[in-house]
Amino acid sequence: MALTGRIRSGLPFFRYLLRSEATLSRRSIADRSFPSPNLAGSEGLRCFATKTKETEANIKIPLSLFGGTGNYASALFLAAAKANQLDKVESEILDVVEASKRSPLFSSFIKDLSIPRETRVKAVSEIFSEAGFTDVCKNFLIVLAENGRLKYLERIAQRFVDLTMAHRGEVKVIVTSVIPLPEQEEKELKQTLQDILGAGKTVKLEQKIDPRILGGLVIEFDQKVFDMSIKTRAKQMEEFLRQPLHFG
Template structure:
């Protein structure tokens, strides 16, 4: 609390010092060189291209919304959105067709490691993409 008060009380003083005429004559020599874009951007390596931000087409809320958004972003970044979508739809269909598999995936009495290992093996045999495998493993661990 006391530190915040000291900082607040010194900010106007610091501002006044930086704007005073006596320092501005010396500062005019220093400031242009520090603020010059030609000097500030001369690095040893070339600048890297920033990744484009991917936006989710439909904002979802809650735990399932966060998982769905994360899966969408991972699929878009790996350029496998259609493949991941078809794999998830195939998995949902197999869960509907096989009540035993559905119960196994939902049963919390089965240790998470066992469920993850089984689903990873199934997804490997089904030739799912890495995005789908990692997503399924993450869901089984966290649920």
């Protein structure tokens, strides 16, 4: 059953907490004393790290991420890797993000810091135990609830996926065009990109449609942008034509 369905059917307790006027009307003192967004040394992350028992000696984070969301994503990667559950945890964390998009109730819950910390923690523990999540993912979500960082879940999940893709040697390539690429053109483009990236890398192509580029392609990967759109070419031509002429 999809996580959204499990949330909807599994916990009347959760709905009761969110609908309670008393719960929604007060903000806990702890909520106002959360650590700053740079959370590398926070108590929450240290507690989360202790929930996995193996050492980190042979585990390396494939990308250097910075900021609070990067710290959380890196901590989750280490815990999932040590538990040999990277794929499972990735699937679970993306399920939670999807549930937050589909369920207004759940979305409201993760964004509302007026809900006291102990209420958030209890609800998260109940929900994801009921949903059968791994201890790694469940404990991580509890840490986010404790620190009032559930509202950053989508961004943390995106950065976690960046890490898992890098770990698998996958490179996400976003191709923007006016219409979907024909199958043969997509295949040829993917092969060209594969040749550029070289052995040991796997191209993961994502197509986006944007009529505003007028035609051509915009290709993005590895923080590089190759803009071959008609819109950009037309702008470049316009700038060229506006330059003053110099006669010898």
